[in-house]
Amino acid sequence: MYPPHHLGGYELAWAAAMEYVRGRGHETRVLTTDFRVGRMVEDEPSTFRELRWYWRDHRLPRVGWRARLALEQHNHAVLERHLHEHRPDVVSWWSMGGMSLSLIEHVRRSEIPAVAFVHDDWLTYGPRVDRWSRPFWKHPLAGAAAERLTGIPARIDLQAAARYVLVSETVRLHARAAGYALPCSSIAHSGIDPAFLDPRPERPWSWRLLYVGRIDERKGVLDAVAALAQLPEHSQLTLAGGGDPALIARITRVAEEFGLSGRVHQLGMCSRSELPDIYAAADVVLFPVRWEEPWGLVPLEAMGIGRPVIATGRGGSGKYLRDEVNSLLVTPGDPGALTRAVRRLADEPELRSRLRAGGLQTAQLYTEQAFNQAVLEALEAAWAVD
Numbered sequence: 001m002y003p004p005h006h007l008g009g010y011e012l013a014w015a016a017a018m019e020y021v022r023g024r025g026h027e028t029r030v031l032t033t034d035f036r037v038g039r040m041v042e043d044e045p046s047t048f049r050e051l052r053w054y055w056r057d058h059r060l061p062r063v064g065w066r067a068r069l070a071l072e073q074h075n076h077a078v079l080e081r082h083l084h085e086h087r088p089d090v091v092s093w094w095s096m097g098g099m100s101l102s103l104i105e106h107v108r109r110s111e112i113p114a115v116a117f118v119h120d121d122w123l124t125y126g127p128r129v130d131r132w133s134r135p136f137w138k139h140p141l142a143g144a145a146a147e148r149l150t151g152i153p154a155r156i157d158l159q160a161a162a163r164y165v166l167v168s169e170t171v172r173l174h175a176r177a178a179g180y181a182l183p184c185s186s187i188a189h190s191g192i193d194p195a196f197l198d199p200r201p202e203r204p205w206s207w208r209l210l211y212v213g214r215i216d217e218r219k220g221v222l223d224a225v226a227a228l229a230q231l232p233e234h235s236q237l238t239l240a241g242g243g244d245p246a247l248i249a250r251i252t253r254v255a256e257e258f259g260l261s262g263r264v265h266q267l268g269m270c271s272r273s274e275l276p277d278i279y280a281a282a283d284v285v286l287f288p289v290r291w292e293e294p295w296g297l298v299p300l301e302a303m304g305i306g307r308p309v310i311a312t313g314r315g316g317s318g319k320y321l322r323d324e325v326n327s328l329l330v331t332p333g334d335p336g337a338l339t340r341a342v343r344r345l346a347d348e349p350e351l352r353s354r355l356r357a358g359g360l361q362t363a364q365l366y367t368e369q370a371f372n373q374a375v376l377e378a379l380e381a382a383w384a385v386d
Contacts, residue, residue, distance in 0.1 A: 001095065002032035002049070004041050004271070007242050008214045009297045010119040012272065013190040013371065014094040017117075020372035021379065022046075029086045031079065033099070037242065037269060050078045055098035058244035060129050068131045072152045075100045079107075088112060090383045092375075093162060097122035101130045104161045105153035113382040114162035117375065118171055119190060120294045123158065124178040130156075165378050167295045168316030174292070188374035189319070190295055191367040193272060196304035199360055200280040202353065205346050207235035210282035210307075212275065212298045215243025215251070220288030220312065225251060226335035227286075229258040231342060240278050242269035279305040284345055287311035290332045295319075299327065300366050303359030308352050310341045320366065324351075326358035 001007060003015040018028050030047045043049065052071050054060055091107050093116040107114055127134065136143030136154045143154035164185040166172045175182060211224045221239065228237045239251070248266065255264040270278060279285065285302035293315035300320070302309050309327040311317060323329040328344070330337035345352055
């Protein structure tokens with residue numbers, strides 16, 4: 001996915017980095033999928049939405065061998081054409097979950113330097129869901145035969161295919177646990193757009209809760225809804241983000257079951273330009289993730305606007321979240337803990353002020369500018385060495 005057709009922060013970081021690299025005099029070309037979120041927006045001339053992928057409707061459906069081969073042949077023809085036309089000095093890989101991993105191997109065998117910017121666990125789950133290469137894991141001879149017949153790599157060496165820049169130590173630990181040594185890898189934390197470094201005035205408490213991000217059970221969105229049911233009747237929860245329509249519909253049903261009709265507001269996918277005002281209208285931002293969050297920009301964005309954060313601190317977000325310093329940390333999967341934390345903020349204005357001050361300091365440490373510069377340096381280093 002590539003903005004404006006996207007669902008999360010990973011893709012926004014990719015787009016911002018490409019804009020930065022172009023602004024430093026490099027010619028870039030973005031090759032992405034034909035995914036759309038409904039908005040018809042004219043792309044940059046350097047963006048090509050031509051690839052196909054296995055992910056559809058928030059799932060990875062079964063795909064027959066004929067369809068797999070057709071998808072792989074299409075993607076390889078597209079990649080080969082762009083490599084021939086653009087003749088890149090270096091290739092960067094972003095957000096490859098559900099994509100044809102054979103493309104990465106093709107570039108490796110072509111001996112083109114590559115850097116992979118890994119902001120989720122696609123190094124871990126990508127090979128498991130790759131419909132083309134996975135069947136050959138235990139059958140290398142069959143894989144070799146498939147390569148000879150089709151010209152498409154069936155045996156993929158991700159370890160040697162790129163230099164790896166990971167968004168957090170959490171993501172690197174997950175990759176190493178999956179068997180990747182990553183001896184020359186580095187960490188570059190994604191950062192927030194300057195628009196979020198804009199402290200808004202403190203506001204009187206009015207029981208306005210906000211959840212921002214992909215609508216995903218792993219992110220604890222249902223816990224936020226359940227927590228609202230235990231708060232005063234005039235409390236409100238706003239959900240800003242896109243996701244699986246089935247889960248979005250389920251949230252509506254759960255809200256009705258809790259008697260929250262009219263108190264849970266689903267905004268859907270919001271543009272980056274809309275989000276600062278959405279944050280500013282909230283009393284508190286909830287980040288109740290249940291999973292090992294790769295990094296997490298939402299708390300940093302909220303802090304930059306000057307809004308207190310209640311979070312679980314799981315995964316990469318634990319790098320910068322500090323209980324009672326810049327956030328309140330609660331137990332994952334515990335709506336009651338969320339409720340108690342919200343009530344505490346409502347009752348303690350001095351706590352809200354303290355978290356606001358701590359959050360503003362934290363937000364300034366993780367900027368988009370710093371991440372983009374790290375991307376540029378990694379790309380230039382790969383080109384210079386290789």
